[in-house]
Amino acid sequence: MKCEGDARVPLIVYWPGVTQPGTQCDSLVQSTDLFPTLVEVAGGDSSAHSDLDGVSLMPAICGKPLPDRGMPLFGYRAYEDLYASVRDGHWKMLAYRSGKVSLYNIDQEEAEQNDVSDSNPAIVKRLTGELVAWEQRMNVKKYSGVQQSVRT
Numbered sequence: 001m002k003c004e005g006d007a008r009v010p011l012i013v014y015w016p017g018v019t020q021p022g023t024q025c026d027s028l029v030q031s032t033d034l035f036p037t038l039v040e041v042a043g044g045d046s047s048a049h050s051d052l053d054g055v056s057l058m059p060a061i062c063g064k065p066l067p068d069r070g071m072p073l074f075g076y077r078a079y080e081d082l083y084a085s086v087r088d089g090h091w092k093m094l095a096y097r098s099g100k101v102s103l104y105n106i107d108q109e110e111a112e113q114n115d116v117s118d119s120n121p122a123i124v125k126r127l128t129g130e131l132v133a134w135e136q137r138m139n140v141k142k143y144s145g146v147q148q149s150v151r152t
Contacts (some may be wrong), residue, residue: 013061025060028073028087033057053138072127074134084135086127093117093127101128 011029013019032054036046040056053074060066072088084095090107103117103124117124 019061020063023063027066029057030073072130084131086131091123095131
């Protein structure tokens with residue numbers, strides 16, 4: 001079961017005079033990247049919005065690689081016990097409101113059937129810390145199950 005909330009959906013950009021036919025970008029992007037991209041397309045500066053959780057896709061649109069985000073890619077969910085995901089390289093951690101977390105190496109197993117959290121406690125700890133910091137920046141910590149498990 002992939003829990004990426006409709007992830008792995010192609011994004012196609014056609015912009016005559018800017019995009020080149022046949023180019024492809026395999027970088028991970030998310031819907032929060034659209035706002036800074038559209039701000040830049042309109043001639044604005046998205047860096048004026050310090051609380052954005054996204055990056056401009058303009059480099060990719062122009063056929064260049066996207067710069068490293070410098071942090072994992074976070075996803076926030078609003079259904080059942082699952083509430084957040086963290087993607088960092090080949091690691092993907094799922095966090096649940098109950099405090100449970102699961103970890104997958106998606107380069108080795110894309111189907112996300114083999115939870116490797118017990119054998120990788122340092123990765124879980126690091127990604128949990130990243131998630132806690134992100135929740136604080138985004139002001140969503142009151143909805144967090146991980147916050148509770150970190151405190152206890």
